[in-house]
Amino acid sequence: MEILLTIISITGISTVLAVLIIIAEKFLNNYGECEIDINEGDRSLKVEGGSSLLSSLAANKIFIPSACGGKATCGLCKVKVMEGAGPLLPTEEPYLTPEERKDGVRLSCQVKVKGNLRVYIPEELFNISEYIATVTEINDMTHDIKEYRLEFKEGEEIKFKAGQYMQIETKPYEKVREKAIRAYSISSAPSDNKAVELIIRRVPGGVCTTYMHDYVKVGDEVRITGPYGDFYMRDDSDEYVLMAGGSGLAPIKSLVMDIMEKGLDKKMIFIFGAVSKKDLYYEDFFRKLDEENEKFTYVPCLSRPEPDDKWEGETGLVTEVLGKYVKSGEGMHAYLCGSPGMINACVDVLVTTDFSEEKIYYDKFS
Numbered sequence: 331m332e333i334l335l336t337i338i339s340i341t342g343i344s345t346v347l348a349v350l351i352i353i354a355e356k357f358l359n360n361y362g363e364c365e366i367d368i369n370e371g372d373r374s375l376k377v378e379g380g381s382s383l384l385s386s387l388a389a390n391k392i393f394i395p396s397a398c399g400g401k402a403t404c405g406l407c408k409v410k411v412m413e414g415a416g417p418l419l420p421t422e423e424p425y426l427t428p429e430e431r432k433d434g435v436r437l438s439c440q441v442k443v444k445g446n447l448r449v450y451i452p453e454e455l456f457n458i459s460e461y462i463a464t465v466t467e468i469n470d471m472t473h474d475i476k477e478y479r480l481e482f483k484e485g486e487e488i489k490f491k492a493g494q495y496m497q498i499e500t501k502p503y504e505k506v507r508e509k510a511i512r513a514y515s516i517s518s519a520p521s522d523n524k525a526v527e528l529i530i531r532r533v534p535g536g537v538c539t540t541y542m543h544d545y546v547k548v549g550d551e552v553r554i555t556g557p558y559g560d561f562y563m564r565d566d567s568d569e570y571v572l573m574a575g576g577s578g579l580a581p582i583k584s585l586v587m588d589i590m591e592k593g594l595d596k597k598m599i600f601i602f603g604a605v606s607k608k609d610l611y612y613e614d615f616f617r618k619l620d621e622e623n624e625k626f627t628y629v630p631c632l633s634r635p636e637p638d639d640k641w642e643g644e645t646g647l648v649t650e651v652l653g654k655y656v657k658s659g660e661g662m663h664a665y666l667c668g669s670p671g672m673i674n675a676c677v678d679v680l681v682t683t684d685f686s687e688e689k690i691y692y693d694k695f696s
Contacts, residue, residue: 367448368392377443383409384438392451393458395558396497397695399511400439406513407438414447460555461486463525465548471611474532475577476543477517480552481525488523488556490516492563492588493581493665493693496526496556500541512538513558515667515693517580519587526554531577561693563588567663568596571656573648573676575603578667579612581693585665586619586626599627599655603648603672606632607639629655649675659685666692 361379366386368374377386384400384407387393398404405425415436418426422437441447463480471477482488495515502508518527533539546552563570563585574582579602589596604610609632616628631651635641644651656662656679664680666673673692680690 361444364443365446366443367446369450369453370448379443379445381443382439383411383415383436383441383443383447383449386443387438387451391460392456393460393497393555393558394438394451394455395513396439396511397513399509402437402440404513405437408435409438410434410450411436411441412448412450414445415441416444457489458555458558459488460553461488462551463554465546465550465552466525468546468548471529472609475529475611476532477527477529478542478546479518479525479527480554486524488526490520490526490557492516492520492584493561494557494559495561495581495693496528496554497558498528498538498542499553499555500538503541503545506537506541510537510541512536513695515559515561515577515580515584516557517583519584519591521588521591526556529577529580559693561665561667561691563665564663564691565594567661567689569662570596570598571652571659571662571664571680572598572600573603573652573664573666573668574600575648575668575672576609578669578693578695581667582665583612583615586616590619590623590626595625597625599629601629601631601648601651601655603631603633603651603668605634606636607641608636627655647675648672649679652676652679653683656680656683659683659689662689664690666690668695670694 364377364379366375366377375390382400384394384396394407394409396404396407402421411434418431419440422440425437426435461482463482465478466481467479469477495513497511497513500510514528514530516526517529518525530539530542532543561581572582572585582600586598586600600616610630613630619626620628629644629651631644631646631648632641633647635645659680662685664685666676673694677690681687
């Protein structure tokens with residue numbers, strides 16, 4: 331009986347506390363209508379206080395890059411806040427340089443709108459749009475990678491640079507009760523402006539990749555925004571080193587297709603790293619480009635080929651292959667896409683071959 335009474339008492343106290351918290355949030359955190367002044371009066375928004383700056387802007391069709399969907403794990407949603415942001419939070423500190431902190435740069439997902447704000451947003455972000463696209467194709471590329479073709483509604487088009495990415499918003503499914511937003515690079519060419527193709531690798535336990543791989547079917551509609559990102563070709567070099575691993579092939583494929591379609595006189599070597607033969611994809615596509623274009627070289631590399639692969643190509647780490655094929659980086663640009671570990675290792679190799687770090691562009695993802 332005493333145990334039962336104790337349980338009832340604890341339950342009652344917990345219920346009372348929960349009610350008090352709800353009441354407190356309703357009355358104490360009722361910030362009312364707030365104004366967000368953008369770029370010194372160029373734009374002004376009236377929003378209901380209490381949400382993050384990131385979500386408040388998105389509700390008004392101003393989309394700030396956020397690969398993690400506002401979880402403070404990617405550090406992409408930076409905006410300059412001149413007034414009203416409050417103190418810097420510990421969740422922001424790892425992503426901001428001393429110069430950025432001094433300039434008032436903040437993570438918009440961590441800034442709560444509690445009053446009027448003055449912010450600066452780069453003009454190019456106002457070109458980002460929201461689309462409700464239809465999934466018209468789903469292709470299995472490997473055992474854990476799929477490519478999706480998302481076509482826009484009649485009359486809608488997109489203008490993007492090869493190498494940029496889109497953000498997908500998921501819907502609730504199974505035990506996942508909230509939407510999630512994740513970033514995926516565009517694998518199609520910019521000339522295909524009525525659709526985008528995205529390459530998505532399954533991440534075990536990943537909210538968005540599980541949704542896309544297991545729940546999205548041909549004919550479904552998906553909410554996407556974009557284009558985002560500054561991983562695109564700078565047209566001041568005639569020779570490029572391109573490197574990718576896994577789904578990092580997506581933006582590289584877009585870059586190569588764009589260069590080929592435009593007939594640009596560029597020399598390219600593309601080194602693609604995979605574990606074994608089952609992890610290779612778009613093999614025929616790139617080998618054909620290699621055969622038909624004397625200025626394009628395709629080098630697939632397997633780090634741990636299986637005995638059944640009967641692999642006769644390059645083996646080992648991509649850094650080893652990179653050092654073998656690139657002896658001097660003078661006058662060259664490099665575009666790398668893959669895991670942080672792979673990219674960091676490749677940068678270390680490139681800088682030993684007279685590569686200027688300012689000429690190395692990369693897109694890191696986990």
